[in-house]
Amino acid sequence: xxxxxxxxxxxxxxADAGFDETAYYPxxxxxxxxxxxxxxxxxxxxxxxxxxxxSQRLLVPDLPVRPIPTPLPIHPDLPIPPRPGPGPSPTGLExxxxxxxxxxxxxxxxxxxxxxxxxxxxxxxxxxxLFRRFTMRTHWIASxxxxxxxxxxxxxxxxxxxxxxxxxxxxxxxxxxxxxxxQRRVTIQFAGGGATRTRTYGFVSSYFHKVEFEFDHQVGAxxxxxxxxxxxxxxxxxxxxxxxxxxxxxxxxxFDVRVNGAVSAIPSDGADTNTTWSDAxxxxxxxxxxxxxADRSQWAMWVLTARQHDMGSGLGGIMFDSxxxxxxxxxxxxxxxxINVAPGGDPAPDAWKRRMQFWTMIHEMGHAFNLAHxxxxxxxxxxxxxxxxxxxxxxMNYPVRVAGGQQAFFADFQFRFSNPEMLFMRHAPSRFxxxxxxxxxxxxxxxQPDGAGxxxxxxxxxxxxxxxxxxxxxxxxxxxxxxxxxxxIVPESLLADAQEMLVITKxxxxxxxxxxxxxxxxxxxxxxxxxxxxxxxxxxFVAVGEGGWHIDEPGNYTLQVALEANGQELMxxxxxxxxxxxRSFEEQHLxxxxxxxxxxxxxxxxxxxxxxxxxxxxxxxxxxxPKSRAAxxxxxxxxxxxxxxxxxxxxxxxxxxxxxxxxxxxxxVDHDGARKLLDKALGDTRLAVETLxxxxxxxxxxxxxxxxxxxxxxxDARKMGDACKKAADxxxxxxxxxxxxxxxx
Amino acid sequence: MPVLTVDLQEGFADDHVTVLVxxxxxxxxxxxRTRYEIGFAAxxxxxxxxxxxxxxxxxxxxxxxxETTVDTQSVSHVGVERAEGQVIxxxxxxxxRYM
Ligand SMILES: [Zn+2]
Numbered sequence: 001x002x003x004x005x006x007x008x009x010x011x012x013x014x015a016d017a018g019f020d021e022t023a024y025y026p027x028x029x030x031x032x033x034x035x036x037x038x039x040x041x042x043x044x045x046x047x048x049x050x051x052x053x054x055s056q057r058l059l060v061p062d063l064p065v066r067p068i069p070t071p072l073p074i075h076p077d078l079p080i081p082p083r084p085g086p087g088p089s090p091t092g093l094e095x096x097x098x099x100x101x102x103x104x105x106x107x108x109x110x111x112x113x114x115x116x117x118x119x120x121x122x123x124x125x126x127x128x129x130l131f132r133r134f135t136m137r138t139h140w141i142a143s144x145x146x147x148x149x150x151x152x153x154x155x156x157x158x159x160x161x162x163x164x165x166x167x168x169x170x171x172x173x174x175x176x177x178x179x180x181x182x183q184r185r186v187t188i189q190f191a192g193g194g195a196t197r198t199r200t201y202g203f204v205s206s207y208f209h210k211v212e213f214e215f216d217h218q219v220g221a222x223x224x225x226x227x228x229x230x231x232x233x234x235x236x237x238x239x240x241x242x243x244x245x246x247x248x249x250x251x252x253x254x255f256d257v258r259v260n261g262a263v264s265a266i267p268s269d270g271a272d273t274n275t276t277w278s279d280a281x282x283x284x285x286x287x288x289x290x291x292x293x294a295d296r297s298q299w300a301m302w303v304l305t306a307r308q309h310d311m312g313s314g315l316g317g318i319m320f321d322s323x324x325x326x327x328x329x330x331x332x333x334x335x336x337x338x339i340n341v342a343p344g345g346d347p348a349p350d351a352w353k354r355r356m357q358f359w360t361m362i363h364e365m366g367h368a369f370n371l372a373h374x375x376x377x378x379x380x381x382x383x384x385x386x387x388x389x390x391x392x393x394x395x396m397n398y399p400v401r402v403a404g405g406q407q408a409f410f411a412d413f414q415f416r417f418s419n420p421e422m423l424f425m426r427h428a429p430s431r432f433x434x435x436x437x438x439x440x441x442x443x444x445x446x447x448q449p450d451g452a453g454x455x456x457x458x459x460x461x462x463x464x465x466x467x468x469x470x471x472x473x474x475x476x477x478x479x480x481x482x483x484x485x486x487x488x489i490v491p492e493s494l495l496a497d498a499q500e501m502l503v504i505t506k507x508x509x510x511x512x513x514x515x516x517x518x519x520x521x522x523x524x525x526x527x528x529x530x531x532x533x534x535x536x537x538x539x540x541f542v543a544v545g546e547g548g549w550h551i552d553e554p555g556n557y558t559l560q561v562a563l564e565a566n567g568q569e570l571m572x573x574x575x576x577x578x579x580x581x582x583r584s585f586e587e588q589h590l591x592x593x594x595x596x597x598x599x600x601x602x603x604x605x606x607x608x609x610x611x612x613x614x615x616x617x618x619x620x621x622x623x624x625x626p627k628s629r630a631a632x633x634x635x636x637x638x639x640x641x642x643x644x645x646x647x648x649x650x651x652x653x654x655x656x657x658x659x660x661x662x663x664x665x666x667x668x669v670d671h672d673g674a675r676k677l678l679d680k681a682l683g684d685t686r687l688a689v690e691t692l693x694x695x696x697x698x699x700x701x702x703x704x705x706x707x708x709x710x711x712x713x714x715x716d717a718r719k720m721g722d723a724c725k726k727a728a729d730x731x732x733x734x735x736x737x738x739x740x741x742x743x744x745x
Numbered sequence: 746m747p748v749l750t751v752d753l754q755e756g757f758a759d760d761h762v763t764v765l766v767x768x769x770x771x772x773x774x775x776x777x778r779t780r781y782e783i784g785f786a787a788x789x790x791x792x793x794x795x796x797x798x799x800x801x802x803x804x805x806x807x808x809x810x811x812e813t814t815v816d817t818q819s820v821s822h823v824g825v826e827r828a829e830g831q832v833i834x835x836x837x838x839x840x841x842r843y844m
Contacts, residue, residue: 314841314842315783315843316844318783318843333844363844364844367782372781373781376755376781376784398842
């Protein structure tokens, strides 16, 4: 059970509501220009720092509509839809500088901006991340100088990721401040590198990142989760009196902190209370007691207060989670250690101990943010060249290591991280997905995006076991479900436009490959309302795509899909499937003709009149393997062009500039041939649903029923209608257990 | 019998480290690596007679060596760091602390 408590300053869901001005904003606005001082001040200082975002706009429909599954779009008029040119310009908050944007080879779908010019500990820095369909991320950081009351300029000094489409070297920033968060804007003019570009970002939060903490403890180890900053007399004279918590410390570092209130008291191991902890034991405890534990990266950490580590009383705390792919999730501190032994003669030993235990907790949490010790900054592989600062008055320095020891340290310690540490936490690139590198998938799959939960993406199939016959074209289904308690709007074509998602196929023992569809359907981005619990499902013919067949050999495969919806990155479950070996020499022989680009294209577009060799391959499948599942797909492929006035382009006429009507040739509708094939394909409902998938079955059977009705064959039309009902029931029965399992409390 | 604790601390990266006391090897380990989150790599605890002893740290693969003399009367711990190709030894009467 999770019991999420917002930061103690009473955050609501609205990012800006109840913002703790004292936590993040400075007591004195030191960044004011003379112009500011002349302006009458509002009661609240209008700070500009925080997180901003730009993304493609979604058109919202006027009325909420219940979703109905939309079939995979089929272009009835052209055998192969032409690949469109560049898509429509992204629409954001602003008018794009279209001419300049068009010069760039890459268009970006979503951008984050972190502006850090005022508020608590301003770093006079802007940083941004540009996201493009998971496969590309670009990160930049610029140092800023103030040029006016609402303007800044600076050079980009750090770039990371796909920088080829991002030549810029400078930024000019204009800020619109407002009491109303939805009116706050930042416009950046990027310049240098032979290009310019202007983008306006909308306000998201006064913080740079969200993070969640959970504090658990071992029975017998008393956690210190807050301290009075003035309880110990050895402190800077300027240090204000307050109750300081981890939430406040990290809010001031720029984080939107949530504390998970599901506190666990971990029993000591029986009567043997002297049992010490190994790192492995703490990792196990983290899996059991941390309600947020997951084998993936997330902006969340577990903080354990325990009695003692195997290393003995000389270890005050440790970020123990440094092994394996998802490290830095767990930290611990130890009460039966030197941090609970005040130096002899200390004037306030109890306050010293509380302060040291609190300090150690924040120190270990700093390690979980990947901060090194102050004297280690130049060791290892620092993210930027850093100088070691053994005298830093930071949570990341050992008090005893500075000149004058802990006495000197705390006399001058303001309970904060250093500026380079703030810069790192606020502006360094988040771990990003490294695409095109096959190895990552072998180890831990995709990096799980942050903030998953509201929308769920599922890869599913309509069969009991994920086993496929050799040469059976693999069709899977992609389903997005609203798991929130409120309706959510998603783009209507979200699942239909495979070009907009990242689809990975991987055969065991081979490199992962990115699947791309043959065609890109360009559409107006229209919104579709998903009520709580509602889903949108689409089929995905993943067996073959641009560049060839993906599933054409016997063996085990993993399929996974990632896409972006409403600025949220969604990752499907990895779907494991098994493809059986060929049953005969005949199958093996036929496979050479089936696993060709033409045969793949013909099937992907449900038939063609022009790709002769592809058509012939499927005709031979029907003749030679009539009882195979592949024959069901072949029948659909061959039937579709027969069932309508199939239109093909006459290139000669088109090139000669003939009028449009004369450029197309129409094939005759072959009623009997089409019926024979469709009866063969859809006759056994259960089998057809299994191999085609429910979505495609309902689409084909529904269209067939309509067609029969139009042809005047009412009885057979009704029969096909009944088959649709049976298919829908089969699907519902399959979904039921899953739906219950995923029930949201 | 007093115990001398030798802590190998910062700067070790899969190194072969030998600790010699009075020219006798008391610790010999390959793959010594600093855990930067605590600034600690490995520990050797050696029982010694009271009095002065020669302590030598040797990294045979890197050709690095450092030597010091400690008296068990005043020294119970030695911290060892590697920095910029040098081995630095810090004798102490107090245990080293990590976090
Ligand atoms: Zn540390």
